[in-house]
Amino acid sequence: MKITRNKAVWALLASPLLFTGCDKNDEGQLEGALPSPSFTSTVNSTQFPVKVTFNNTSENGFINEWEYGDGTTGTGSPATHTYNTPGTYKVRLLVSGKGGFAQTSQTDVVVPSACGNTGFSVLVACNGSAPSARVWTFSNEAGAIKRLDANNNVTSSSAANALASCQADDQFSFSGSSFTYTYTTNNKCGSEANASTSFVYKPGSNGLGQLTLSSSKAYIGEQVALRDSTYTIVEASNTILRLRGTLTNGTKTEVTLVPFDAVTRVKQLLTGGTQKTWMLDNSVEKTITVGTEGNPTQYYGGGSVGALPACQADDEFTFSATDMFTYNAKDETFVAGSPGSCQAARSGTSAYTFGPADGAGLAQLVFAKAGTFIGITDAPDLTYRILSITDKNMVIRAGTGKNNGTVFDIKLIAK
Numbered sequence: 001m002k003i004t005r006n007k008a009v010w011a012l013l014a015s016p017l018l019f020t021g022c023d024k025n026d027e028g029q030l031e032g033a034l035p036s037p038s039f040t041s042t043v044n045s046t047q048f049p050v051k052v053t054f055n056n057t058s059e060n061g062f063i064n065e066w067e068y069g070d071g072t073t074g075t076g077s078p079a080t081h082t083y084n085t086p087g088t089y090k091v092r093l094l095v096s097g098k099g100g101f102a103q104t105s106q107t108d109v110v111v112p113s114a115c116g117n118t119g120f121s122v123l124v125a126c127n128g129s130a131p132s133a134r135v136w137t138f139s140n141e142a143g144a145i146k147r148l149d150a151n152n153n154v155t156s157s158s159a160a161n162a163l164a165s166c167q168a169d170d171q172f173s174f175s176g177s178s179f180t181y182t183y184t185t186n187n188k189c190g191s192e193a194n195a196s197t198s199f200v201y202k203p204g205s206n207g208l209g210q211l212t213l214s215s216s217k218a219y220i221g222e223q224v225a226l227r228d229s230t231y232t233i234v235e236a237s238n239t240i241l242r243l244r245g246t247l248t249n250g251t252k253t254e255v256t257l258v259p260f261d262a263v264t265r266v267k268q269l270l271t272g273g274t275q276k277t278w279m280l281d282n283s284v285e286k287t288i289t290v291g292t293e294g295n296p297t298q299y300y301g302g303g304s305v306g307a308l309p310a311c312q313a314d315d316e317f318t319f320s321a322t323d324m325f326t327y328n329a330k331d332e333t334f335v336a337g338s339p340g341s342c343q344a345a346r347s348g349t350s351a352y353t354f355g356p357a358d359g360a361g362l363a364q365l366v367f368a369k370a371g372t373f374i375g376i377t378d379a380p381d382l383t384y385r386i387l388s389i390t391d392k393n394m395v396i397r398a399g400t401g402k403n404n405g406t407v408f409d410i411k412l413i414a415k
Helices: 007-013 118-124 262-271
Strands: 039-044 050-056 063-067 079-083 087-097 100-103 107-111 133-138 145-148 154-157 171-175 180-184 195-202 210-213 226-236 241-247 252-259 275-280 288-292 316-320 324-328 332-335 341-344 348-355 363-367 383-389 393-398 406-414
Touching: 039 087, 039 107, 050 087, 050 107, 118 133, 118 171, 118 195, 118 226, 262 275, 262 316, 262 348, 262 363, 262 383
Parallel strands: none
Antiparallel strands: 039 050, 050 079, 063 087, 087 100, 087 107, 133 171, 133 252, 145 154, 145 252, 171 180, 180 195, 195 210, 210 226, 226 241, 241 252, 275 316, 275 406, 288 406, 316 324, 324 348, 332 341, 348 363, 363 383, 383 393, 393 406
16 A cells, blocks of 8 residues: 655654563663565566555564655555666665564666557657657547457447447547546547546557556447457557457457548548538527637627528538538529629539648638638638537638638538
């Protein structure tokens, strides 16, 4: 058990008043041999974080305290201590007995790193021998979630881009410095809940190892209960992580993950993995505002609920995962001006580039074809930054906003 060392307590322990029943000389001093402190240590590197067992081999002592070298202390023998971080720790044993108090010199205990194991190094993105942290999400390839029988024959497999967007944006984080696993649902599909728990990594015989979650309620990928909450790493590289676990009935679940980044998640939500159609959100106020980067409503604060003209409210904007945009105006396009009016449809398509936002926003897209627009015909340029997005709602900002230029904030809803 870890405790905070209290030097005052040790001073009392060394006091003759506490050694009742001990022989004293005529001057009231304790009689007996001075403790001869010593200890042995055994490092268990068959799993990580590493546990080290300390055995007190001292003579003439019966009260001991361990200084573990990481700022914590403990008592007892044998005493087991867990080290999350690899390195060399200077451990010392303090012993009291009939003859007084003594301590060992600081002894080096070397705790190895799990980063030498490929499975762990990929899981947490080790930097050399130093554990780091890494966030994973579902692959959008076929087989992101599989079910297998007891003999590892596939019985079901998800199709490419088949996961619901509320599941596809899930995040699975592993910290190698604290051995903590964190699940973030982002947009719940059902009973999912954000969770955090510790985990243990075992190198194993397959070269990649296993990880065991401390909480039986935690899961990775599919929300199912596993035997011993253990996942075997069956494939691991800087671009893919495949985990397999055994259910209580002997069948198995397999999940394929890829490194998470915010831009990838935004595109998944924008396109639904294949293609997705959005419309102006006429059910809220201020569907479109006009201003500058510093004051987005400076020129126009937005209209009331349902204020969009019918020829604008029915417009459809479709984004594909292959970076193609399609505008369907239906019968007419609302052309901005003073006053604006419904005119001949300006339906069309354009390729676009997608990447990190240049300025405020989660990501941005830039149309290749001049005259392409979303929502409003007089948008400042071909650049649109995504300010926020879920599987149902999105806010985009038209215009780069540079040099105090005009920007349009536009609210959209998934069709």
